[in-house]
Amino acid sequence: MLCISGSQIPRTVKPTDLQGWHEIDQDTRIPKTALQWKSTRRFLFFAIAVSTVALTALSGGPQYLLYQPIFQPWRSYLFASLTLKDGFPLSNLETILLSELDTSRAADWSYYYTSQSHFPGEGKAQGLWTKKKWEDFGIPETEIVKYNASISAPVFQRLALIDTSVTRFPSVMYEAKLMEELPFNDPSEIRTPAFHGQSSSGNVTAQFVYANFGREQDYDDLEQNYVDFRGKIAIVKSGMVWRGAKMSTAAERGLVGVLIYTDPQQDGNITEGHGYKGYPDGPARPETCIERGSIGLIRNASAGNPSVPGESIPSLPLSYSDAVPLLKALHGHGPKAADMRSDWHGGGLYYKEVEYYVGPSPSHIVLNLNNQMSFPTKDVHQTFGIIRGSIKDEVIILGNHRDSWGPGAGDSISGAAALMEVVRSFATAYRTGWRPRRTIIFVSWEGAETGQIGSEPWIASHLPWLQKTAVAYLNVVVAAAGPLFQVKATPLLREVIHRATRVVASPEGGTVFDHWGGEMVAAGGGDAIPFLETACVSTSDLSFGATYWPYHSNFDTFTWMNTTGDPGWKYHVTTAKIWSLITAYLSESPVLQIKAADYGVAMQKYVERIKESIPSSASFDLRPLENAIAEFHNASIILDAYASSLRSTETDETIQQVNQKYLNLERQFCYKGAHLIYEFSAFYSDPPEFPHLFKSLESGDLEEARRWMEIIQAKIRDAANLVSL
Numbered sequence: 001m002l003c004i005s006g007s008q009i010p011r012t013v014k015p016t017d018l019q020g021w022h023e024i025d026q027d028t029r030i031p032k033t034a035l036q037w038k039s040t041r042r043f044l045f046f047a048i049a050v051s052t053v054a055l056t057a058l059s060g061g062p063q064y065l066l067y068q069p070i071f072q073p074w075r076s077y078l079f080a081s082l083t084l085k086d087g088f089p090l091s092n093l094e095t096i097l098l099s100e101l102d103t104s105r106a107a108d109w110s111y112y113y114t115s116q117s118h119f120p121g122e123g124k125a126q127g128l129w130t131k132k133k134w135e136d137f138g139i140p141e142t143e144i145v146k147y148n149a150s151i152s153a154p155v156f157q158r159l160a161l162i163d164t165s166v167t168r169f170p171s172v173m174y175e176a177k178l179m180e181e182l183p184f185n186d187p188s189e190i191r192t193p194a195f196h197g198q199s200s201s202g203n204v205t206a207q208f209v210y211a212n213f214g215r216e217q218d219y220d221d222l223e224q225n226y227v228d229f230r231g232k233i234a235i236v237k238s239g240m241v242w243r244g245a246k247m248s249t250a251a252e253r254g255l256v257g258v259l260i261y262t263d264p265q266q267d268g269n270i271t272e273g274h275g276y277k278g279y280p281d282g283p284a285r286p287e288t289c290i291e292r293g294s295i296g297l298i299r300n301a302s303a304g305n306p307s308v309p310g311e312s313i314p315s316l317p318l319s320y321s322d323a324v325p326l327l328k329a330l331h332g333h334g335p336k337a338a339d340m341r342s343d344w345h346g347g348g349l350y351y352k353e354v355e356y357y358v359g360p361s362p363s364h365i366v367l368n369l370n371n372q373m374s375f376p377t378k379d380v381h382q383t384f385g386i387i388r389g390s391i392k393d394e395v396i397i398l399g400n401h402r403d404s405w406g407p408g409a410g411d412s413i414s415g416a417a418a419l420m421e422v423v424r425s426f427a428t429a430y431r432t433g434w435r436p437r438r439t440i441i442f443v444s445w446e447g448a449e450t451g452q453i454g455s456e457p458w459i460a461s462h463l464p465w466l467q468k469t470a471v472a473y474l475n476v477v478v479a480a481a482g483p484l485f486q487v488k489a490t491p492l493l494r495e496v497i498h499r500a501t502r503v504v505a506s507p508e509g510g511t512v513f514d515h516w517g518g519e520m521v522a523a524g525g526g527d528a529i530p531f532l533e534t535a536c537v538s539t540s541d542l543s544f545g546a547t548y549w550p551y552h553s554n555f556d557t558f559t560w561m562n563t564t565g566d567p568g569w570k571y572h573v574t575t576a577k578i579w580s581l582i583t584a585y586l587s588e589s590p591v592l593q594i595k596a597a598d599y600g601v602a603m604q605k606y607v608e609r610i611k612e613s614i615p616s617s618a619s620f621d622l623r624p625l626e627n628a629i630a631e632f633h634n635a636s637i638i639l640d641a642y643a644s645s646l647r648s649t650e651t652d653e654t655i656q657q658v659n660q661k662y663l664n665l666e667r668q669f670c671y672k673g674a675h676l677i678y679e680f681s682a683f684y685s686d687p688p689e690f691p692h693l694f695k696s697l698e699s700g701d702l703e704e705a706r707r708w709m710e711i712i713q714a715k716i717r718d719a720a721n722l723v724s725l
Contacts, residue, residue, distance in 0.1 A: 088434045090588055094503070096432065097580040100425040103569035106576070107562065109417035110569075114407040114558040117190050120453065121151045121378030123403055123446040130383045130402070130444045133420065137427035139385040139442070146379050149453040152294070154195040155372040159259070159316055161326055162205070165364040173365075174325040176318065180288045180554040183280040188557040192406045194317050195371065196243070196260075197450045198296030202314030203370040204256045208233040209359040210330055212337065212344050214246035214260070219253045221344070222358060225335050230254035232360055233367050235318075235326055237263040237347075242682065244295040251313050257369040259326070261318035262291045264348030267549060273351035279564065285549040287321035292405040292552045296451050314371035324349060329365055330357040380447040380454045385423060387430055389439040389587065394659060395469045396586050397441045398422065398579065399455070399527050400476050401448030405552040409561035410481035410545070412448070412526070418479035418576040419444065425580055438471065438587045445527050455527040459534050466535045471586055471663055473531035475541045476579060477683045480561070480571035482545020483508060485516040488683060489540035490523045490532070490666060491602035492594045493582070497540060499593075500581035507570040512578060525683030532678060536670040538594075542578060544571040546684040590655050591646050594662040596723050600633025603716070606677070606689035610697065613688065617697045620705060628713040632720040639723045661723055668719040676715055 118126055131142045159176035178194040209229045212218040214236030222229050234255045236246055243260055250258045264271040267285055276284040295315065327349065337344040337356035347356045361367075380403075389395075400415035407413070423442050447454035459466060472493060487497055497520070501513040508515055523532055525541030532539045548565065550556035566572060585593050607626055611617055643658045669676045679691040688694040690712060696705035 090584070093429055093434055093584055093588065094581065096429045096434075097425045097584060098504070098577055100428050101421045101573045101576050101580075103573050105424070106417045106421055106569045106572040109420040110409060110413050110561060110572070111558050113402060113413045113416050114188070114190075114409050114561075117192070118403055118408070119151075119192065119405070120149075120380055120403045120447040120450045121376075124379065124381050126402060127381035127383045127444065127446060130420075131385075134383070134385045134423055134427070134442070137424045138431045139387065139423060139427050140430070141386045141388070143384045145382045145384060145458065147382070147447070147454060147457050148377060148379055149447065149450075149457075150375040151378045151380075151447075151450055151453070152195070152197040152199065153374045153376055154193045155201075155374050156370065157193060157195055157316060157372070158368065158370040159318070159322070160368045161329055162366050162368055163364060164366060173329070176322040177288065178290070178316070178318070178322065180290060180319070181286075182554060182557070183559075185280070186557055186559040188407050188554070188559065190407045190557075191554055192292065194290050194292065195373070196247075196292065196315050196317060197294030199247075199315045199371055199373055200312055201371060201373045202257065203368075203372070204233065204314060205366050205368045206231060206233050206256050207359070207361045207363060207365070208235060208259075208326065208330075208367045209334070209361075210234075210327060210337070210356060211236050211250075211358070212340075213237050213240040214249060214258065215241055216249055218344075219249065221340055225340065225358070227334050227358055228360060231256055233257040233259065233369055235259045235261065235323060237261065237265065238291055239263075239266050242685070243293050247295045247313070247315055255313065257313055257367075257371075258315040259318050259323070259367075259369070260291075260315065261320050261323035262289065262549075263320060263323075265346050267348070271348055273348055279549075279555065279560070283564070285320075286555065288319045289549060289553045289555055290317050290319045292317050294450050314369055316369060316371055320349060320352075324352050324354055326367065327354045327356065330359040330361055331355055332357065333361060334358040382446060382454045382458060383444040385442040387426060387436055387440045389436040391438050393469050394438045394471050394592075394663065395441060396438055396471050396474065396583055397443060397531075398474045398583060399443035399445055401445040401454070401527055403446045403449050404556070405449055406554040407557045409550075409556050409558050410478050410548055410565055411551055411556065412477050414479040414481060414561065414566070414572055415476040415575075416444065418476055418572050418579060421573065421576040422580050422583070425576070426583075436587045437590070440583060440587055443527075448527050452527055452530050456530045456534070459530050463535055466531075466537060467667055469663075470531075470535065470537040471592060472538045472540070473528055474579060474582055475526050475528040475531075475539060476543065476575060477526040477541060478543040478546050478548070479575035480544050480566040480569070481548035481550075482565070483515075483571070484545055484547075485512055486543050486546050486684075487516070487520045487540060488523050488525045488528070488543075488681070488686075489520050490538040490678070491520075491598040492538045492596070492662070492666060493540050494518075494520060494598045494602075495595050496582050496585040496593050497578075499585060500578045503581060504574060504577045507568075507574060512574065521686040522681055522689055523678045524681035524685075524687075529680050533674050533680060536667045536675055538666045540582070541683050542575055543683055544575060551684075590650075591643050592659045592662045594665075595640050596636035596662065596665055597633055597640050599665070599719075600629055600636050603629045603677070603689075604633075609688060610690065610694055614694070614697045616700065620697060620702060622709070625709050625713055625716075628716040628720070632716050632723070635720045635724045638725055642725060665719060665722060668722055669715055671711060671715060676712055 134142050160172050161174040162170050163173050164170040209232050211234040234250050238260050270283050272278055272284050276282045278284045278286040400419045401412050402416040445454040502511055504512050506512045506515050523539050528539035528541045531537045677689050681687045692708040
């Protein structure tokens with residue numbers, strides 16, 4: 001059996017040991033041992049690489065080096081046809097992985113998962129079912145790992161607009177419904193209440209203001225327009241910043257409650273205001289759709305037990321149907337959003353006669369926001385499957401969380417259905433005689449929607465082993481909710497992702513790469529977040545249609561997916577094919593199919609993004625950082641050249657030395673328990689890289705910016721030393 005220890009609580013099964021799983025080895029650096037230069041061929045590749053670096057640098061300096069095509073004579077070896085260990089050709093494995101996947105089965109898996117509520121703490125039955133299915137497929141080892149955690153549970157929620165002008169007999173002007181109205185022909189019975197995970201209990205009655213997106217600059221704008229918001233309840237639109245940031249900003253600025261609604265502005269032109277009908281009669285977001293979600297930070301979740309609420313003030317999510325009467329009650333009070341800065345413009349409710357006055361409301365027009373929460377202790381169940389490889393200390397992990405807000409057909413059950421097909425296809429290959437070179441672990445997590453309370457404690461309890469062995473963590477949250485393909489990934493995975501997307505056909509014709517173009521956004525997303533931030537493991541998160549209107553609502557049903565989100569279930573299978581091939585390419589090549597130089601190119605682009613986004617950064621000298629990146633990039637080119645020259649005939653020791661450099665490269669960017677280059681980000685977002693440096697420059701704190709730049713430079717030079725031959 002697979003050993004995955006859950007030290008905080010008893011496990012449901014008694015596992016046996018996976019080699020090296022419990023080794024306590026915090027030091028993951030590779031000794032700077034000189035590699036064996038045994039052949040003339042390798043020496044020639046080294047000489048050509050050095051010459052390439054020198055000539056390119058002389059012709060244009062480090063900036064030119066990072067942006068110009070580089071002659072790479074080793075490329076011919078990069079993805080040469082491989083015969084896997086024990087004589088199983090890679091082409092045979094690819095054929096199985098591409099042909100075995102089935103749209104009707106993907107629909108079956110989605111129907112099962114969405115047929116019953118599966119909020120965190122409700123997932124035992126589905127976890128056991130998943131384990132049994134994987135065993136039926138032929139996965140040789142499976143296990144359930146259980147953790148005990150405090151989980152947000154709604155007790156009572158109420159929102160009412162009240163006129164207190166007659167003190168003895170206040171009248172209710174509007175009582176919010178706080179629930180969706182699903183189409184009559186949708187059989188889904190799941191009705192998750194409207195609440196925020198980790199929200200504080202509170203019963204407040206106060207005047208209110210409209211605060212745009214609820215960002216720091218929005219409250220600054222209100223202050224500049226002499227709008228008194230302290231002691232008030234804020235109505236804010238979703239989007240622009242994470243809902244948890246809206247909460248923390250409101251609490252710090254002295255508000256007593258927050259209401260977050262989804263404005264049609266977020267949907268572009270596909271709105272009722274632009275003539276489209278709402279679902280199910282058309283593609284527009286229906287008026288009663290509510291976007292739920294957590295507001296607590298993973299950093300505050302102590303080993304799977306985030307019992308402390310995210311902030312000290314209550315909050316609720318709203319539909320725009322419930323927001324309209326509140327916004328109309330502000331008419332004639334305070335300035336209009338149209339008279340504020342341009343980023344206050346664009347609201348999508350003008351067709352509902354909402355004028356977006358900011359308030360505050362008159363003293364006698366108030367809101368009663370009553371949010372009562374409990375934090376019961378419940379079990380969350382993680383399902384693991386493993387196919388052991390011949391290389392025991394190099395591991396690829398694939399995962400998806402199966403818990404959802406509501407039915408979750410898009411988030412996250414489209415990913416769960418795709419994972420089922422990935423596991424089934426690898427099991428088919430296993431039954432035909434294939435054995436992986438590297439160990440492959442499949443995981444169905446529970447608890448991501450309330451702060452990764454399944455993956456985070458598992459990572460924490462296996463951190464030394466992960467940092468020693470994990471090649472990559474490959475995540476999918478939304479496999480299918482639309483045609484737009486997005487990849488959030490660290491640059492080390494660029495090569496294999498590009499290769500896989502060039503192989504897999506798009507439902508729209510051509511290949512996925514043809515439609516996508518290859519551009520990746522900042523790494524993160526779902527359970528990839530703690531792998532990247534806590535363990536500093538290279539991660540990817542793939543999605544089709546990451547931004548879709550039923551997200552976290554009770555409209556995210558099997559019926560919606562079957563008729564609108566992915567009719568035909570083709571994108572579910574397309575994601576599964578890409579996911580499977582990335583795994584195979586990482587698993588089966590003797591030398592890891594990773595290019596360190598891709599990180600150098602990406603980091604220089606990140607610096608350019610800082611320059612473009614923050615005009616004031618022009619007065620800040622970023623050249624020392626650019627020079628450190630160029631130094632790393634040059635060393636990486638030489639390592640990549642040497643690595644790509646190696647054949648399967650090389651000694652295992654030589655290949656392992658190179659692989660360990662690649663495996664440990666991401667770890668070099670860890671600093672005080674977090675990743676220096678990427679910050680926490682949801683699967684649908686693309687925050688700036690080098691976040692500490694970016695935010696320091698954005699705020700004008702040049703001293704703090706210099707401090708962070710020195711820290712980043714030092715870590716990049718550590719990385720350059722690691723990859724140097």
